[in-house]
Amino acid sequence: MRKLESLWDNEQRLTISFTIGAILIAASYGLAQFIIGRIVLGVGVGGAAVIGPLYIAELAPTAVRGRCIGVNAFFIPFGQLIASALGAIFEAAVPYHIGWRVLCK
Numbered sequence: 001m002r003k004l005e006s007l008w009d010n011e012q013r014l015t016i017s018f019t020i021g022a023i024l025i026a027a028s029y030g031l032a033q034f035i036i037g038r039i040v041l042g043v044g045v046g047g048a049a050v051i052g053p054l055y056i057a058e059l060a061p062t063a064v065r066g067r068c069i070g071v072n073a074f075f076i077p078f079g080q081l082i083a084s085a086l087g088a089i090f091e092a093a094v095p096y097h098i099g100w101r102v103l104c105k
Helices: 002-007 010-026 031-059 062-093 096-102
Strands: none
Touching: 010 031, 031 062
């Protein structure tokens, strides 16, 4: 049992979740498949959002630990802002029937 746990640690689970979610989204031909891919990908993203700051806190020197975590916390909503802006641009510039697929590739 211990060997199985070492094979499927958190990093490998996240990698598998990212990969399967991205493939499902990129290959989706309908909304249901797209949503399932987003859920699977969301598990990987959620895990990375937890493990990233934990890893930074473990490795950063004490003097700059808070700053490193703060920078990481800043870039999460900043990336969401950029993604929303790109979504608005694509919604205005790309025909509706293919617009949702352009953002996934």
